[in-house]
Amino acid sequence: MTTATSTTALPRLRLRTPDDILAGTPYLFGFHPSDSLVALGMRGCQLRFHMRDDLPDPAEDLDVLADSYAAMFQRQHVDQVVLIGYGPPGRVEPLLHATTAGMRRRGIVVREMLWAHDGRYRSLVCDSAACCPAEGMPYDVTVSAVAATATLIGMVALPDRAALVDSLAAPTGAALEVAERAARHAQTRLAGSAASPAAGVAALDGALRRTRDGDRLSDEEVAWAAFLVHNLRLRDAAWMRxxxxxxxxxxxxxxxWSDVLRRCVPAFAAPAAMLVAYAAWRSGNGVRARIALDRALDADPGYRAAKLMGEILDRGLSPQALPPIVRPDPSAAPARRRVARRRRR
Incomplete structure (x- = not known):
């Protein structure tokens, strides 16, 4: 599964050497990649865009795949890339060479090409057996200064992508029973007195304030928030906020919205999941956005807002390529240009 992400919103890490690159990459994605191709795109000396994809099936056409990667990076106007292949050399090296050729055909310079597997790495652009022997050099990301810096500034690298998926997983067991009970209460409340849009916005603002203050929403508040954003006006109000x-x-x-997504009944999760995906994408975390999007589509395969979010992620669009829905509050962030057209659902 391809995940591409703008890097501009992420804290900057200085990645100068292969060891730095291998230590910093897990923090860019939020987990330690395995059986993956990673590409780090730069404009000048700044990291601007990065992508991870699963290693392809042996029958897949590597040249076609490589050209799709190169086209994605060309759209981001990067001029240099670093490629990392995680996995057995027989699967990784042909893909790295094909991707390098694809990048070069589009005028993108490949600065480094690394193979990494089982705690060893080798540069495929180095011909010296002294520094890059065939079996690779050992490396340990846990003792790197880059990893220490990333941890200090609040970045996290989970053991694998499955752990990241679990961080947004639906409730199960006793937690699911609690969520279902709260959902029944919310349904009764909704049937008894339909909330006005103003009251709904006030409830969502209250949940946001509670979260800002570090308070944990009650089960009933989680269910009510999940129900409210099924109303398109309230969903769009939360989206624009x-x-x-x-x-x-x-x-x-x-x-x-991650709290709501983790604690609400899975069948009602699509709007909350889409809001998680959008906020994560805006912050530069394409991996988390993709996982939240999967939750939305699992809940409602026809949900139009989730399909739109999927198109954004599939095209590898960066937040800078798509202006905000509304102008940000000047007191919260620098003003950005207004979108010329309204977003479709």
């Missing part, structure tokens, strides 16, 4: 609060508020919105 993410952009209006700007970059400083992205973590707060993602935290609120």
């Amino acid at each position: 993410i952009d209006r609060d700007g970059e400083p508020g992205l973590e707060l919105h993602e935290r609120l």
